[in-house]
Amino acid sequence: MCDKAKLYVYAENEKYHSDAQALAKRLQVECISDMSQTGCQVDGETGSQTDSKTAIQDLILLWGKEGLSLKCGKLSMRGDFTTMIPRVREGKWQHEMLVKASKLKNAQGKLTAIDATAGMGEDALLLAAAGYHVTMYEYDPIIAALLKDALRRAKKVPQLSEIVDRMQLVEDDSITAMSRMDETVDLIYLDPMFPTRQKSALIKKKFQLLQKIESPCMDEKELLEAAVKVRPKRIVVKRPAKGPYIAGKKPDFSFQGKAIRYDCFSFA
Ligand SMILES: C[S@@+](CC[C@H](N)C(=O)[O-])C[C@H]1O[C@@H](n2cnc3c(N)ncnc32)[C@H](O)[C@@H]1O
Numbered sequence: 001m002c003d004k005a006k007l008y009v010y011a012e013n014e015k016y017h018s019d020a021q022a023l024a025k026r027l028q029v030e031c032i033s034d035m036s037q038t039g040c041q042v043d044g045e046t047g048s049q050t051d052s053k054t055a056i057q058d059l060i061l062l063w064g065k066e067g068l069s070l071k072c073g074k075l076s077m078r079g080d081f082t083t084m085i086p087r088v089r090e091g092k093w094q095h096e097m098l099v100k101a102s103k104l105k106n107a108q109g110k111l112t113a114i115d116a117t118a119g120m121g122e123d124a125l126l127l128a129a130a131g132y133h134v135t136m137y138e139y140d141p142i143i144a145a146l147l148k149d150a151l152r153r154a155k156k157v158p159q160l161s162e163i164v165d166r167m168q169l170v171e172d173d174s175i176t177a178m179s180r181m182d183e184t185v186d187l188i189y190l191d192p193m194f195p196t197r198q199k200s201a202l203i204k205k206k207f208q209l210l211q212k213i214e215s216p217c218m219d220e221k222e223l224l225e226a227a228v229k230v231r232p233k234r235i236v237v238k239r240p241a242k243g244p245y246i247a248g249k250k251p252d253f254s255f256q257g258k259a260i261r262y263d264c265f266s267f268a
Pocket residue numbers: 116117118119120121122123124137138139140143172173174175191192193194214217223
């Protein structure tokens with residue numbers, strides 16, 4: 001999270017107070033009832049915001065009728081898997097490059113995957129649509145809270161519920177978890193934040209806000225080593241199209257797209 005920004009939890013109204021308080025307690029931050037204590041003001045009815053001219057822009061986790069959102073000044077985001085419905089429909093997910101990169105030869109029975117860098121879980125959703133039972137690790141407590149709420153809402157959406165039932169979130173560091181793992185896993189997926197992603201003006205609003213709390217991954221080597229130690233059938237790594245290999249390790253094969261590339265390490 002950026003140094004000067006403060007994080008608060010805020011409930012849109014009485015109904016969400018207990019959820020907001022529980023989240024504030026977990027994150028060890030203040031649960032506020034007055035938005036004027038912060039660097040931005042929220043109009044409860046519309047969710048529109050006006051920046052305070054003088055104060056720094058604080059981060060607000062807002063509990064309301066739409067679920068949990070993260071707000072900062074004019075930026076606002078929440079996890080929303082319904083936007084992924086067109087991509088996870090039967091006949092559509094098969095065309096996703098990530099799904100192609102994750103397709104194992106002679107796969108039988110229950111397929112298991114670890115998404116070691118879950119973020120907002122969109123890639124994990126694609127893997128789950130392709131039939132994987134995905135355990136997602138996310139160590140950032142704000143992102144994990146947003147993802148948890150997005151999963152809760154997606155379970156109620158008929159087109160998503162069966163897919164989301166195959167997704168499980170663990171709020172933990174995947175490097176530590178994988179280092180201790182003794183069960184077998186078919187696939188490990190890594191999408192560590194790349195240091196030189198596009199400048200904020202060029203990326204989608206919701207990702208601008210994520211970049212305020214995420215920092216570039218500085219332990220890619222440890223991440224790959226922990227994944228290799230689990231001995232999955234395959235490790236798939238998402239990279240910018242022209243980005244270097246993770247930890248400088250040449251993959252066995254890659255799937256090249258216009259903006260991104262999936263590097264695959266095969267152990268089967
Ligand atoms: C680029 S984002 C992943 C985006 C994700 N693929 C998606 O579809 O939304 C990287 C995420 O991995 C998380 N992360 C990085 N290293 C991690 C680790 N060792 N354990 C758990 N989470 C990690 C970061 O907090 C961040 O949310």
